Each structure stands twice: as C-alpha cells, then as structure tokens.
Amino acid sequence: MIAPHLPILQVVIPLLAAPICVLLHSGRLAWLLTVAVSWVSFAVSVLLLGQVMDGGPLSYELGGWAPPWGIEYRIDALNALVLFIVSGISAIVLPFARASVEREIESERVYLFYTAYLLCLTGLLGITATGDAFNVFVFLEISSLSSYALISLGRDRRALMAAYQYLILGTIGATFILIGIGLAYMVTGTLNMADLAERLPAVSGNRTVQVSLAFLTVGICLKLALFPLHLWLPNAYAYAPSVVSAFLAATATKVSAYLLLRFLFTIFGVEFSFEAMQLGVILSTLAVLAMFVGSLVAIFQEDVKRMLAYSSIAQIGYIVLGISLVSVDGLTAGIVHLFNHAIIKGGMFLALGCIFFRIGSVQLHDMRGLGRRMPYTMAAFVVGGLGLIGVPLTAGFISKWYLVVAALEAGVWPLAVLVLASSLLAVIYVWRVVEVAYFQPVPDDKAAAKDKATLGEAPLSMLLPAWVLIGASIYFGLDTSFSVGVARAAASSLLGLDLAEIGS
C-alpha cells in the first residue's frame, strides 16, 4: 500500500507542507504543521531503515519512469541512516522551537521561518534519498537557499553578514558540485548514480573524469566545512537563531559527509578515488589539521556558540579521518561518529538555546554561576561536553574507540596518537565553560535583579528535547548494537563487501 512509496514520501511531505505553511499565515499553526510533518518524516525514516536493514537496498522510480530516463530514489543502509538522523533531529528540535523561536524571531515572520525550515528539511532529505546526481544539485540548492534565509533571521545584525558569507561560499561549493556532475555527464552520458558507477571505471584514465572528481571533492568539502574550507561555518552557527544552529549543526554537515561517501565510494569507486587519485592522503592530512586547528581555535572563543562551531570543525575532522582510512573499521568509525556527533552537538546547541532563552546571551562571561541558576541545563551541556571529549559511557567514546582501532589496523599508529591527543584539547574548551558556570559567582547586575523571571530553568518544552538528545548520547555509549550495527552494514556495502563475510 503505502510501504513501496516511502522513499518519495520522505521528501514530498515536507515539500508540500512548505507552501501550506505560507498560506496558514499564523506562527502557531505553522509550528503545529511543521511538528506534525517532522514526526511523520521521522516515522517514515524509521520504516525505511527497518526495510533496508531487513531486505537490502530499495529502489523507487519517480512517476513510474524507469531509470536512467526517470529519476531514481535509492535507499541503502547508509542513506537510510542519514535520513533517520536528519528527520530524527528535526523531530526532537521542533518541540523546542516554539518557545525559542517566539523569543528570537519577530512574530510576523514566524510562519515564514517555518516555511524556510520545511524547505531546508526537504532539501536535506532529498539530497540524501535521491539516486540521481543532478537531483542532488537541485536539493542542495533548495537546502542551501533556505538555510541562508534561516541564518539571516538571527537577532544579531551580524547574522546578515554571516548569511551573506555562507551564501557566497555555499554558492561556490554548489557550483563546483554542478561542474563536477556536468563533467561526469559529459563523459558518461548519464546522471543516474548506479549508471555512473557502472560506466566510470571504463573511462577512469580520462582527464575529464579526473577533473570531475576534483571539482566534486572540493565542492562537497566546502559544504562539509572541512578545514581549510570551513570559513563560513563559525559565523553561520554563531549568529543563527538557536534552533537553526542546533538543526544545521546536527544535520547539514552530516548530509555533506554522506555526499562525500556516496561520490567517492559508490560512484567513482574506491580504486579510482583512493588508489589512482590518492585522495586518502589529502583527506587524512586535512582531517588531522581540522582536528587540531578546530579544537585549538575553540579554546580561545568567548562566544560559546562559536566555540561549539569550531568544535564541530574538529569533529568533522574525525569523521573525514575515518573515511580516509578506507577500511571497514575506518568507515564504521566515520559513520558512527556522524551519528554520534549529530546527537551530541545537537543536544549541546539545544542546551545553549535554553541558556540564551533565559539570560539572552551565550557569552562565556555572562554564563557565570549558571551551574546554580540552571542546574539541569548546565548538566546537559557538561554531559554533552564529556561526549565531545570521548569519556567512556558516552557515544563519543565509541567513535574514538573505532577510529583508533581503525588507525592501528591500517598500521598508522601516529594517527591513533593524534586522535587521542586532540581529544585532550576538548577537555580544555569544555572545562573553560565548567569553571565559569560552576565556580564563578552569579553576576549581581541590575538587569538580572530587576527581572526575577529570567532566573531559573528554561521551560520544560525546551529542556526536555535537550535532555532527549543528551540522554541518547549516553544510551548510544552503552548500547551500540544499533549505531555500530547500521554503520557497519553501511561501511561494508560502500566497500562492496558482504557483511556476513567480514563478520562483526
């Protein structure tokens, strides 16, 4: 009945809801619709993931047109997991959004905010679900344009500048991707990913194909914010509204990481990308630099949102490092971290959103004494921070474990040392916040004394979503059968291996 149409429902439901949102013209109703859509999307992604894990990859022909003429949607373990992450984060973030958006965005623009949000969700889900290279570009533009709008809605005037910066760099990235896709089309005459994968090996000596890979890699890495192409990210995350920071930090870069995996492994193939073109060396070098530069810069931030943004740059380094090792363990590490980092960082940005809701700032200086004023929020932030460090019992530990084992297995023990050494930098930036929040006295300025209402915890509708994500980060640190299981299945299929052969 509906089951065979799930792949397209995943994308079409939020797409259709977006114009309805405009027509509703009411912030409250728009929010309700968006929540409903997100939850339905999440349910769809859960069903899809179940189908894929039981019965293998799904293929859906759009409008009944057979590929390669029509557009094909193709869901395997990898993109089912990414769909699950994107829609899951959205489903958790939205209940949080109502109070936060009311506070941060002018009321006459709230319905437009949710419209842009739905489009952004559509774009991210579309990029992930589609099996057509040009379709990727279309959804990439949908998600990018809507996210520029979302970021520019931030209260701070610098949000406009941040959005503009992202617009310029994001457009360059998207253009590179388009050029890359165009060049591949030129040589092979197809846009269907499966067809591309079949035809490309025969022409791998062709200079055009090599250039195509180069354009695609650079373009995707720009969207991924891999060092040194990360310049748009800190401002975008720092000045966007709280909800947008949490949503984008947890999903946008993850979808780009998915694209990188899809193009390098599925479409161009391991042999071409990593043996002929030697991308592994470049990616792992940049990843290590990202780990250290991101964490080091994070240490010196006064704006905690910016600090988390730089931390994200470092964490993207871990994901890419796992990918660059081109082994089942390495890919598992990368994909597991993609999942774990989405949960941890999403939870931490939500906790920051709670803080911003109460004290109107996320400057370190203004967070003095918050450990006493907002104990549950700060506890969530600290537990999330422990996850970033990779303390056992948190999801971050699992990612680090696989990453280091993969590095040892690849015989590059210096990478193992570097991964662990860089996690120590996270201790420093997390503990800066801890010391300020727990050991410094609450500032007794007039503003705080005047407005007694601002003292105390954020409303439950905000605190609960933050704790759901933080709680999940602990759960997935203890029970890894889901996260590691799916990641392993995805990793082995990317490498063209049978999961049963490699064992667990």
Added chain:
Amino acid sequence: MSSSAVILFCLATPLIGALLIALSNRRPNQREAITLATAAILFVGVASLIPEVRAGARPELLLGEILPGLSLYFRVEPLGMLFAGVASFLWIVNSVYSIGYMRANLEGHQTRFYVCFAVALASTVGVAFAGNMLTLFIFYEVLTLSTYPLVTHSGKPEAIRAGRTYLGILLSTSIGLLLLAILWTWWAAGTLAFSEGGILAGRVSDGAMAVLLALYMFGIGKAALMPMHRWLPAAMVAPTPVSALLHAVAVVKAGVFTVTKVIVYIFGIDSLSRVADAGWLIYVAGATIVIASLIALRQDNLKRRLAYSTVSQLSYVILAAAILTPLSVAGAALHIAAHAFGKITLFFAAGSIYTAAHKTEVSQLAGIGRRMPWTMTAFTIGTISMIGLPPTAGFVSKWYMLRGAIEADQLFAIAIILISTLLNAAYFLPIVYTAFLNKPAPVDKDDHEHGHEHGEAPLPILLALGVTAAGTVLLFFFADLPLDLALQLAGRSQ
C-alpha cells in the same frame, strides 16, 4: 542471592544511596543516616562474597555488550576482593568521620559532597570487580570525574587551580596513554579479559611489550608514578575526609590496583619477566620512592607531607609488582590494604588537629600531644605502620616484599626498601617527637581566635581514627584473610 546478584547489589547500593542522599538535601540528619546505612549495606554485600572467593570461586556478572566482543563484565578475584573489602569498610569509618568533620568546620554544599562520595565509592567497587580492561577503564574514568567536585569543594581560586592539575593530569594520562595501551592490547590480542597468565604473551613482540608497559604504567596516572604524581599533592586542597578516603585509599589504590592487575592478568608475571626491556620499571618505581620521600622531608604543611608520603608508598606497590615474583606480588597486594589503614589514620589525625586546633603546619604542632592524646597516639601508630615496624600492618607487607626481592636477587629493590624505611622514619618521627616531648609555643596574645585552649576533636572524629588505628594493629596479628587472598593472587598457598 546468587553471587552475581550480590555483585550487582554492591554496584547499585552506593548509586541508590547517592540518589537518596540527593533527595534529602534539606534534612542533614536523614542525609547522613542514609550515607552511613549505604556504607554499612555496601560493606555487608562486599563481605558476603569473601568466603566464596577465599574458597577459590570467582563470582561473575555480565551486564551486556558495549562493543562487539566487549562487555560490561565483572569477575571477583582475590585482589579485587581485598581492595573492595578495604575500601568499603573504610567508607563506613570515613562517613562517621565526615559527619564530625564537615559539621564542626561548617563546610558548605554538604549534600553534593556526600553524593559525589557515594558515586566515587560505586566506581571504586566497579574498578575492583571489573572483569576486563574496558570495564575497569570506564569506572576508572568515572572515579576521576566524580572526585573532581570533591577536590574543588571549597570553590576558592586555589581549589580551582588544583582541580585543573587534578583533572589535567588524570584525564590526559588516561586518555592519552592508558586508552592507547588498551586499544593496542585489544587490537593485538583480540580480547581485554583479565586472565591468569596474561593475554599478551606470544601476540606482540618483546619490544612492543616494553612500549606497552610504559604506556600502561605512566597512563595509570592514579598510581602516581613520577613524573605523573603532581595531581596528588594538588588534591590536598579538598576537605580532609576526601584526602583520607579518596586520596589515600580509593583513588590512589585504584591506581596501584590497576597496575597490579595489568601486570598479573594482562602481561602475566612469567611472560613479563622474560622481557629484558621491562626491567626499567623497578628503577622508576625505586626513584619515585626515594625522591618523593625526600620531598616529603621538606614539606611543612602536614597534608602535603602525607601526600608525598603516599606517592612514595604507592610506588612500593609498583616496585613489588615489578619484581615479578609470586611473593613480591603478594606483598604488593598486602600493601594496598596495609597502607590504606595506616594512611587513613594519619589523615584522620591531620583533620582532627585542623578541626580542634586549626593547625595545618608541622612546625605548629609542638606539644599538641598533651592536648590531643588520642589523636596523636593514633598518629603514632600510623607512623609506625608507614615505617614498617611491628606490630603494625606495614610490617607484614614489607616483609613479603623483602622476601620476594631476596628470592629474585633484586639488590636494588632491597636497597630501596631499606633506604626508604630510614627516610620514612626521618620525616615522620620528628612530628611525633615534637608533638609529645616539646613544650607548646607561647600563645600569641593578639591571636584570640586560634590561641584559645583547645582539647580533643569531636567524638565522631576520635571514634573513626581509633577504629583505623586499631585496625592497623589488628591487621598485624590477624593477617590471615588478606594474606590468604594475596597469596591466592600470586598463585601460592600458604
């Protein structure tokens, strides 16, 4: 209850206790009653396992798989039994002491204090009962994090600075070195289970074994092997009950306990003794013993002197384990128990002096033995045990260490043990001497607050230090149980 249910019970009791303590935030009496009850129940639980373990059984508990092939797994063997028994017994005594100390000194945030204490004890039991290296590592890290709020308890700038040193050294060694060693072990051996005879033999080269040994020994920062010892003196800013139970017993013993476990069950005594490059450990441990004693000699602050003494005493355990003979390993295990009783007594006495007389420096203690006879008698007993003279527990453990060293012809180790005995006497006996035989300094007339005539500390404090001092002596006369467990660990019957 089946024995695996008892293990679960021992792990859960302090955690449930912590929750109940947190809920009785506004009712101090109820809160402290819960602390005492939790400690007592935990000890009963732990003690109920002793007969089985002594008879040769190894109760286990499997709590589910974290990573494929790696579980949260507990298995009680003699060394863990000894460690858990000592820690849980001393928690009861320490709770009595805490009540006296925290109330008399009007400390703030007492609920947080007791909650963190209970969590720290839960992780100590977790470390003691861990059946594989991953489980041990998890509780090792929780122990670090749960004691951080206790170290920084006062919230003063020097406490925050000390907290940085504490966390900085303990986390960077454990994540940077220990975790790397564990992952390497896992990758090379395909298992992390503690097994008799070790798991590394034949799976890594001798050179790799030596590197791994270094990663483990310096990675276990809690064992305070120099140069990773700085966190321990820093931790002395904490209230004295914390220094007493956590930084003389639970945390530091978790360190040397892990060292012993790694040497016995990961490397294996026999396979490690075949690796020529592993001999360095004896020298580093020996150097730590002597250097820490020399530093202790120069400390005027009583708690800092005790802390450096702890650094030195911890390396006895490492030294004994590194001699790699069954008798010396038994000595190492015994010293974990013996030092615990002696050192906690000394810290209890230091806290008692602080509470009654507000004195923290050794140079202020002239004649204090006349005013605080109970405290200083207990202090003297602790001192004798540190030096290793009969009739105290310290003598028994040193005796086995020396026998092991002689059996292995380790002249260096024998020399170190003898030299450090003299050094211990040199930095402890003067305190006893001035306390009892010197005249008190004339009271400064301007100093009304501190110059007043004081007597002994409150009763709970005296009670606690009396119990541990008595324990130090009793362990000499009734050493059967710990000796039995220690010899089981070393694979020898009496």
